[in-house]
Amino acid sequence: MSSPTSAAVRLTDILPTAAPGEIQAWLRSVAGPAERRHQVSRLSRAELRRLGEVLDGRTAEILLESLDDELAARAVTAMDAAVAATLLAGLDTDHATDILREMRAPARDSVLSAMPADRSEALRRVLEWPRESAAAHMIPEALAITSELTVADAVEQLRRDAVELRVDAHTSAYIYVTDRDRRLLGVAAFRDLVLADPGRHVSELMNDDLLWVSPLTDAEEAAQALEDHNLVAVPVVDADMRLLGILTQSTAAEIAEEEATEDAERQGGSEPLDMPYLRASPWHLWRKRIGWLLLLFVAEAYTGTVLRHFEEEMEAVVALAFFIPLLIGTGGNTGTQITTTLVRALATGDVRFRDVPSIVAKELSTGMLIALTMALAAVIRAWTLGVGPEVTLCVSLTIGAIVLWSSFIASILPPLLKKCRLDPALVSAPAIATIVDGTGLIIYFWIAHLTLAQLQGL
Structure with missing residues (x-):
């Protein structure tokens, strides 16, 4: 039950003179994501542009996580391209690409062009794949090490990569072992690497019996395979077995929920709405x-x-x-x-x-x-x-x-x-x-x- 204070707070009231701290206070005061979506959906294009000007990285991440992809794309499109690029660059790759897919091509290209080159390239690689494919939902920042490394060198590399790639519990659950051309050879558990003798080689610890999917595998099938095998993530590899990224358990759950919604709408004799x-x-x-x-x-x-x-x-x-x-x-x-x-x-x-x-x-x-x-x-x-x-x-x-x-x-x-x-x-x-x-x-x-x-x- 919302308090009288939270009920009185309206984004439209504070936005004209708001500072980043006030937007954070608004996020804390609003009852939940549904109310946030409701208030943001009522903002005009000018108000959305103003919202972009007062958002900082962390506040933007919290707010955009509360919005559905269609509404987030509408909000980002109304903002200055440089501002939108900064906000999207700070999101996880899968979330950023979901929002970018909902944007019209000219606006999407403007935002991508305003991003740092390496970040823009990573997002463009994911956006190239068809919407229904596994690769369209993958996270390219997979932790990978080469098989000839010693355990000590591998752990040191993983420490550096974990900070650079902003990994979380899902993306760091498995450490993928590749050759120098990034061809997938096997997988190792981070716990095994930490506990192993530092002088041993990664090839001695890896398991080469692993599940993987191709980039064009239907996303629903890939998500179902991940669930069937009770995995936290599954690697996505191309025809030459090069590691492209991973499909995580959280993303698989989102795919399953989206497919269930679409099936329910189709069973009623209607095409999916693609928006609330x-x-x-x-x-x-x-x-x-x-x-x-x-x-x-x-x-x-x-x-x-x-x-x-x-x-x-x-x-x-x-x-x-x-x-x-x-x-x-x-x-x-x-x-x-x-x-x-x-x-x-x-x-x-x-x-x-x-x-x-x-x-x-x-x-x-x-x-x-x-x-x-x-x-x-x-x-x-x-x-x-x-x-x-x-x-x-x-x-x-x-x-x-x-x-x-x-x-x-x-x-x-x-x-x-x-x-x-x-x-x-x-x-x-x-x-x-x-x-x-x-x-x-x-x-x-x-x-x-x-x-x-x-x-x-x-």
């Missing part, structure tokens, strides 16, 4: 949603085609129309439950394509139980409507068949998309419902032809 909801304009929301809606609109059109094809059947037995919403709704809901579970299981690595037979067997077994339960519910509903035994039989058989059909389709599509290197979240709730709607109607009228005497000959 409250800052998304109606135009931005329209762009993210309209594509899927138009695609599903076209796909749903075949449902009307199916109904028109069976127009005579519905005229002959009007009661059939009573149950259409119930049947297609049940099929869509059944499929949505399965795809939601499978998409998450695929994301966490719990299931793979080779598990499809087991998935299908499990879901069809579950579907059988659900089908029997829903068929009984359909019998009760038909009885309350007084439609007669023949229609009741038709509806109960159909709802069971649709549940099984939906279970089969929904259990195959997510792993199949994953195998084809497509996002399984594309099998969203609206998409699976659209697929089942038309096919469910065909099943309905096919069973009606088999069970209703009135439809014989149609």
Whole structure:
């Protein structure tokens, strides 16, 4: 619960005459990152420029860590390029590159050009990689030593590098052993180096059985591999096994969280927003949603085609129309439950394509139980409507068949998309419902032809 003092502090109130110390006091007084983001998001471009002028290195680091990448990029873009360069140069490489990726190319190039050459070059190397690749999220400042060094020389070098590279618990967890051309040979634990005889060589202590990923490995896959092996970091190496950087556990957690958010949005039939909801304009929301809606609109059109094809059947037995919403709704809901579970299981690595037979067997077994339960519910509903035994039989058989059909389709599509290197979240709730709607109607009228005497000959 915020105090009255913290509630009264507003960045817009103190900014015109603020000094660095006052910005630090504001950071301490604000309730949390969400409130900081809220206040910064309301600043004008001129106010953001002023904010850059009064931030020092440590205060800027704390503030920018509180902001999402899109808002941080907007703030940095409004600042003088030299000021922005100083602030970003002081951040960790992974955080700085995340912010720079959100900036427009001209502003990004201006900021990078204003940085010291070595820092600018390091950031540009990471920015060259595709956004979804492991290399785009790596930290190039990996601690590395050559194999021919003695332990004493290696420890002395690590002391110098640790200060220069600003390493932390994640980047210093493993010491990578390379040759003179920086080709990765193995890994050594810092504890082993400290405790070893100073005269021994690093090659005697290193472990050459290690996990590594290529720079173009999908970031989500790399993050999952790191989690599966319970590692603090994993090296990123090129085709010649040269060490490019490392992907850390903290970065992997951020990737997993971002992917989970994107999957949830796609399963709702929308493209990821890429920014907090409250800052998304109606135009931005329209762009993210309209594509899927138009695609599903076209796909749903075949449902009307199916109904028109069976127009005579519905005229002959009007009661059939009573149950259409119930049947297609049940099929869509059944499929949505399965795809939601499978998409998450695929994301966490719990299931793979080779598990499809087991998935299908499990879901069809579950579907059988659900089908029997829903068929009984359909019998009760038909009885309350007084439609007669023949229609009741038709509806109960159909709802069971649709549940099984939906279970089969929904259990195959997510792993199949994953195998084809497509996002399984594309099998969203609206998409699976659209697929089942038309096919469910065909099943309905096919069973009606088999069970209703009135439809014989149609």
